[in-house]
Amino acid sequence: MIEIKNLNKVFGDRQVLYDINAVFEPGKCNLIIGQSGSGKTVLMKCLVGLLEPTSGSIIYSGIDFTKASENERKKIRQEIGMVFQGGALFDSMTCEENVAFPLRMFTNWNKQKIADRVKFCLERVNLSHAHKLYPSEISGGMKKRVAIARAIALNPKYLFFDEPNSGLDPQTGIVIDQLIQEITREFNTTTIVNTHDMNSVVEIGDKIIYIRKGYKHWEGDSSSIVKSNNPELIDFVFATKLLKRVQQTF
Amino acid sequence: MLKYLDNFGRYCLLVIRSFSKSPKASIMRELIVRELDNLGIGSLYIVSIISFFMGAVAAIQLAANIDSPLIPMSTVGYGTRETIILEFSPTVIALILAGKVGSNIASEIGTMRVTEQIDALEIMGVNSANYLIFPKIIASLIINPILTVISMILGIYGGYLACTTTGLIDGTTYLYGATMDFKTFHFIYALIKSAVFAFVIASVSAFRGYYVEGGSQEVGKASTKAVVNSSISILLWNFILTRLLLL
Numbered sequence: 001m002i003e004i005k006n007l008n009k010v011f012g013d014r015q016v017l018y019d020i021n022a023v024f025e026p027g028k029c030n031l032i033i034g035q036s037g038s039g040k041t042v043l044m045k046c047l048v049g050l051l052e053p054t055s056g057s058i059i060y061s062g063i064d065f066t067k068a069s070e071n072e073r074k075k076i077r078q079e080i081g082m083v084f085q086g087g088a089l090f091d092s093m094t095c096e097e098n099v100a101f102p103l104r105m106f107t108n109w110n111k112q113k114i115a116d117r118v119k120f121c122l123e124r125v126n127l128s129h130a131h132k133l134y135p136s137e138i139s140g141g142m143k144k145r146v147a148i149a150r151a152i153a154l155n156p157k158y159l160f161f162d163e164p165n166s167g168l169d170p171q172t173g174i175v176i177d178q179l180i181q182e183i184t185r186e187f188n189t190t191t192i193v194n195t196h197d198m199n200s201v202v203e204i205g206d207k208i209i210y211i212r213k214g215y216k217h218w219e220g221d222s223s224s225i226v227k228s229n230n231p232e233l234i235d236f237v238f239a240t241k242l243l244k245r246v247q248q249t250f
Numbered sequence: 251m252l253k254y255l256d257n258f259g260r261y262c263l264l265v266i267r268s269f270s271k272s273p274k275a276s277i278m279r280e281l282i283v284r285e286l287d288n289l290g291i292g293s294l295y296i297v298s299i300i301s302f303f304m305g306a307v308a309a310i311q312l313a314a315n316i317d318s319p320l321i322p323m324s325t326v327g328y329g330t331r332e333t334i335i336l337e338f339s340p341t342v343i344a345l346i347l348a349g350k351v352g353s354n355i356a357s358e359i360g361t362m363r364v365t366e367q368i369d370a371l372e373i374m375g376v377n378s379a380n381y382l383i384f385p386k387i388i389a390s391l392i393i394n395p396i397l398t399v400i401s402m403i404l405g406i407y408g409g410y411l412a413c414t415t416t417g418l419i420d421g422t423t424y425l426y427g428a429t430m431d432f433k434t435f436h437f438i439y440a441l442i443k444s445a446v447f448a449f450v451i452a453s454v455s456a457f458r459g460y461y462v463e464g465g466s467q468e469v470g471k472a473s474t475k476a477v478v479n480s481s482i483s484i485l486l487w488n489f490i491l492t493r494l495l496l497l
Contacts, residue, residue: 048373077375088366102374105273160373 007056027188029204034211081151082160087143089135096131121149141172159189165197268383281385290393301401302408309409313418323419327427330409339401340440344447348480352455356476359459360469383456394448454480
């Protein structure tokens with residue numbers, strides 16, 4: 001479980017996040033949604049430790065990450081898997097080397113055990129055929145799937161996805177969403193997804209947090225979001241004419 | 251001024267970070283070997299060509315400028331050797347490597363920064379500065395002095411071939427001059443310089459790449475800054491080391 005308490009983030013004289021409170025539970029897909037510039041990426045970067053919050057706490061299973069020692073942080077980080085917007089695969093390594101990377105760095109497993117785990121992870125994302133290819137030789141959707149395989153290699157407790165569907169066609173987006181949901185259930189991870197994608201919101205949002213102008217504006221799940229009367233949330237979620245028509249069908 | 255001090259402070263902190271918390275020894279060994287190949291073997295061709303012709307031109311210029319019959323022609327060999335060992339091989343080769351290796355390091359690390367590969371390392375709990383920069387510094391410290399020695403040999407040989415093939419002086423006279431009054435300390439001084447320059451090239455270029463913000467255009471700018479900053483630092487350290495070691 002991840003708990004955020006009174007989180008604030010200020011850059012110079014500009015406050016980006018105001019007093020955010022939230023609880024993300026294991027085995028659930030927790031979505032952070034919001035307009036561009038609303039502060040959701042800053043929130044995610046604070047959660048994974050790429051940015052230091054100005055004040056407040058981020059508690060990973062009882063340990064306050066913001067006050068943790070370097071060793072405690074390292075331990076927590078090894079329980080975190082993250083899939084970046086562009087995949088962030090190491091381009092000098094093949095797909096299988098990318099997946100093997102955290103295993104080689106943080107385990108004392110022999111080559112065979114590492115190879116078996118890599119095979120399992122690549123098969124889990126339906127990419128066993130691409131193990132010898134380099135990131136430059138595969139499509140955007142495949143890169144995301146390799147990144148997911150790398151993220152689950154160490155059996156993480158916490159999984160973060162930064163806009164997993166951006167740049168993908170709707171069908172590939174659905175495949176990625178299903179994969180995120182399946183992995184969350186299968187490994188009982190606390191999954192946090194930063195997204196703009198309304199299909200993801202409706203399909204996999206066990207818990208949804210709407211960030212607006214740095215504040216937590218709304219919290220609920222995929223069934224309550226479509227029935228919400230919150231005007232700002234409705235404007236954001238059902239932004240297009242097509243989506244507005246879809247909303248009327250609920 | 252404050253900006254320069256800020257940059258210098260960040261550079262020092264990055265170098266300290268790159269020397270702390272290494273991953274497993276076997277992984278680090280693998281990375282160093284890869285960098286030796288990337289930075290060293292890849293530079294051998296350009297270093298060889300430049301050194302050979304640098305020595306040849308230095309010898310011809312020396313021979314062309316000796317008018318007085320009181321100065322022996324063996325001075326050509328002696329002068330070529332001294333200029334090659336003291337200055338050309340350690341400094342000029344370092345400046346060339348700053349251009350070739352420096353831009354390579356800055357653009358490689360810079361691209362990793364803008365494509366979030368460095369963030370991915372950090373989130374995994376890997377000390378990205380150590381993983382990316384330390385092997386490059388160590389590989390440079392190993393390979394640069396070796397390249398400098400190769401450059402010395404080829405430079406002096408280039409001078410020999412230039413003199414003998416053009417008939418300016420005979421080979422025996424050149425070799426007599428080239429082996430005359432050899433000071434071992436001059437050779438050690440050149441190796442010290444090449445090691446310091448290696449550290450400067452790898453660390454300054456890595457610093458420029460590591461702190462890139464933006465996209466491909468910024469990576470290009472960082473690459474240019476890496477070459478300029480490394481070259482200026484080399485010239486500055488050249489002056490400091492010469493003053494400290496030779497006087």
